[in-house]
Amino acid sequence: MNQKWLEWAIELQSLAQAGLTYGKDVYDHERYERIRQISAEMIAYKTEIPLEKAKDLFCNETGYQTPKLDTRAAIFKDNKILLVQESNGTWSLPGGWVDVNLSVKENTIKEVKEESGLDVVADKIIAIQDRNKHNFPVYAYGVCKIFVLCSVLGGEFVENIETLGFDYFDESELPNLANEKNTKEQIAMCFEAYQSGKNWETVFD
Incomplete structure (x- = not known):
């Protein structure tokens, strides 16, 4: 369109x-x-x-207009990626808006804990993307999406108001994704970053 x-x-x-x-x-x-x-x-x-x-x-902001920040955590186990199930049944990488009093790293860790119950370390920035270039529907305001490769320390799922649970998925068997939050292409990018290890270079628009 x-x-x-x-x-x-x-x-x-x-x-x-x-x-x-x-x-x-x-x-x-x-x-x-x-x-x-x-x-x-x-x-x-x-x-x-x-x-x-x-x-x-x-039209709800004042001051010079700037994009919002959204973090998404890429967590792997046995070459499968962790996705959380949203309340509407779709699946996404754990994440959300960056709180005003948190850094990108702190927010990534917080969102993973809230949505999956897992404790993680934020290891590396995979990509910084202009949401409107990659996700639909297009929003009427700018969003920078920051994908972060993370490692699990421990923890377990705790019932919460945002997600129904989580599971690990092979790249070839992804469930119904919440495309407004993450697309098949973005998930593939996360797999590539994970498999590339130290050779991965951050992608940005």
Whole structure:
């Protein structure tokens, strides 16, 4: 699907947010607010998301707009990769948004513990990817996805509100993936990084 309209909406929102942050003239602020409103209306019109929800998702920040960070942990056992089962039945690498008070490494370890119950060491950055270049649906804001190779120290699954359990999968027998979080290609990249060992060089967009 042609997503050019979404690129325009994202750029309008970004320009409006910067103008609201740095602009001094009260009349300019009114214009920037209207531009921001139009960007949300574009999202609502094209996606059928209610306008107020579109504004909450798309126009809820202040300051200069920057991408969000998402970490995903790649954990292997017997040449199989660990995936956690989401509450909707799909599967993903353990991970999530980076908390404001945590580093990428700390957040990766925390998310693995919360979603799988395992204690891990974060060993190496596999890749840093622009989410909108690799995952669908395209989001109306930027996300940098950071894939991290991890080693297990111990632990066991604990019932939680995010996941139903975890299992290890061969690359040729992957379950139904949560493609908005990780694709077959991204899983394959993690396998390649694991099998390459010390020869792997971080991939980034």
